[in-house]
Amino acid sequence: MNVPYKELEGREELVCLVRFKNREKLHHEQKMRWKIFIILGFTAIYNIVQRDLKSMELLAIIFALYLAWSVGVHTMGAMLGISIGSGMMRLREAVIISGLSVIVGAAYLSGRIIDTVGNELVSFDATGMTVVLVITALLLTVTAKKELPIFTTYIVLGAAAGYAYTAGISFNYGLFRNIMIALFVSPLAGFVGGYLLYNGIKKTALSKRKSIREREKFERKFAIPGIIALIIMSLSIGGNSIGVVVGMLRGIMGAGPLSVLGAAGVILGLTTWSYKIAKTVGIKITDLSPIRSFSAQISAGVVALTFIYLSIPISITQTLISATMGVGIARGRVGGEVSRNILFSWFVGLPLAILLAAGLGLII
Template structure:
């Protein structure tokens, strides 16, 4: 029976890694080909390699935080949490909404612990939760600052349409490098969160295979829908603005992950995108603030609450 539960849990972990590939990785690739116009196949191949390095080199810190510092789940508890995450994550993927599953994972863990009485480190839980909500605004501030400084330094480049086009063409390579930085951080952070649930149950090398396999499969099979949503519909980014958004999000994520604190890749990237938009000063500030409030606070908070309730209910039934 124990072996069966473990197999089911591993399969769910693989599915959630696929979900990361569809939702989170898709959002990242969307910013790339929505701004820098890097060919999609090229972006996917190199970004996948960067993500694999992120998983292999840095995800162990997030895995330790989830599986050791935050909570130690028995198989029945692990199954309860995974079922809740799978249900909500499936709805997110089906709707093509670029919202991070990180909130769902952390919320489900907290909800199960509250209802079942499982021992959880509330200090770590509070730190993770606060960090997830702060990281988008950190990325927003950094992106805003970089854009403002760059526009001040290269004011002459914005004096005519011809000069603007020439200036933007220079960001093809920097945008590609920023994409690699961001997807490296994505692998360490987002995949680390998913495989972290299985930490201590199977070897780390097997966890890496599960995470990487699901990630790549996700972007290949269904990631285009989310990629189009964030890269084309949600964001209006030129090569320079795409570079700034990806770089700001990647640096913020690496800073958090290096300390073992997971954050939301998608929300951090959206925060950076909003920061660039605000710095351009050609948007309705009040409308932008309303959108920011919805995407960066209200929706994530709703996901946390819903996942807590669902995981707690499932844990009570099981």
Template sequence: MLLTAVVVVIVVAVVFDYTNGFHDAANAIATSVATRALSPRVALVMAALMNLVGAFLGTAVASTVGSGIIAAPQGMPGLAVVLAALIGAIVWNLITWWFGLPSSSSHALIGGLVGAALASAGTVKWGGVLDKVIIPMVLSPVVGFLLAGAVMIVLLWIFKDSRPTRTARGFRIAQTVSAAAMALGHGLQDAQKTMGVIVLALVVGGFHQGSEVPWWVVLVSAGALSLGTYAGGWRIMRTLGRRIIDLDPPRGFAAELTASSILYTTAFVFAAPISTTQTITSSILGVGATKRLSAVRWGVGGNIAVAWVLTLPAAALCAALAYWALHPLVT
């Protein structure tokens, strides 16, 4: 019975990972597609492959998600908490995908963990939530906006005397590299979150000890994220690539360079599970503001900000409802 429950949780975790892939595919490739640096299909193949590679680059973020957010009870009650958290995250991902809002799959999962833990009267490690989630959630968009704007200003100064058509052509080529770096960072960050949840399920089920990630968990998480990415996220891609600002290749390059740098820094240095969605969106807003403030469609940005703010509590509520529905089955 316990083994069956663990398998069910792992299957649902893989489904979440897949929805994460198609929900967040736009993070890596929307700017490159919008500037015509890459065709949509080529961009998706590249993003899927780089997501796969990125997932093998580290497990520090997985340890944070698996052991630094909640303390789940052993056995069936703990598995119900993890399953409810995943259901809450999947539901919120699908809602925001349907409306084309680039919300955070990472924060949906963490909100789900917190909501399910609270519903079960379990333990939430609020210090870890504050240090690893809330503070990075607030700081990463601010840093992305300011740093992307600064990078764009430097690029404008360096290429101020260049011919626009030649500059655009060069940056389209450069964007193939920056888009690949962005996809690699997405795989590094987001696949690890699913790894952490699977390890948590194995631990509470009694089939694993510690926070070390087994090789097969890495492989499964990487594969599901990569397949989900290849499935695409066209609704969100339109929002990021066209509705916020009309991007040109230099601005697309600056946004991707900035966002990927932040993803690597937070993963390798701070082991913080930040949102790739927030990071790239704020970077796009930052490069857009250097053109002129009116060039940015701030109303669209405001709608995205609302989705960001709602994600943690909304996913927590969905997970709490899921736990209350599951609870009679495990008692």
């Protein structure tokens, strides 16, 4: 069906207008985040200097809640953007489904990751918890403002390793090595899974449907599988991402209360500003379809659940964008930007977190 040029022109202008409005909203969000972080940051520095342990414990909880909120905004927002960008469901439906799934994931899956991060890897006192979470919040806030790609898991683990080393705190470097290997293997597995799954569907079923009408009819059959994929991804975020951001508090709280704290933060982010990220991603990724979205999300979700079962934290966002990249290459499109994003976290984010935390460990 041929669409008149004027209609396309008007649609293009509408997309540009929505993008501009969403960017303005995100700019206001970033300014608000800076204000919150500056207030909390100065309060944290004061209490660390004063050695006020009770206040530091409270601040560590607040920073963990802030990081969980950030996961709800950015990680959940990006995932929702893929779902609504493919046209599988409306934003409100996606928010409800993913929100309920995150709560279930936090309740039944996050305990494994919490124990790994806050017990088996390292057990910090109030000072260590506060330092690690402040550095994580600082780097995430700065990179969000500069629109630089970085993954929360790298920052939390890097800061923990750096501070533990210079502060003379017992740290399980063997487990840390295994987690680093998992952070390398998981995006590779997501990429391969996304590529093979979409390529298989394309060659065995999609290519047999020659007309646009037949292809659209076949794509619509993936609406329910797409919802299942969204549920699996949300369960993974509830288990993995929540476990990572609240795991450092394991020394002062049990796994159950920490799961509730993390879930509350993610749901808060999901229901406040995640839709802005979702709309931006949904508009930006204009060539998504139900099959492509399903292939990327189910591949990343299965990889994430596998590592949760093994009690090893990974980066959900990194795995998802790698799976999306695999789907893109199966279609003949190379995602160079995605590769740069992952390399940035490996060679800039992780070392920077280690160095900052190590420096504070020497000073405090």
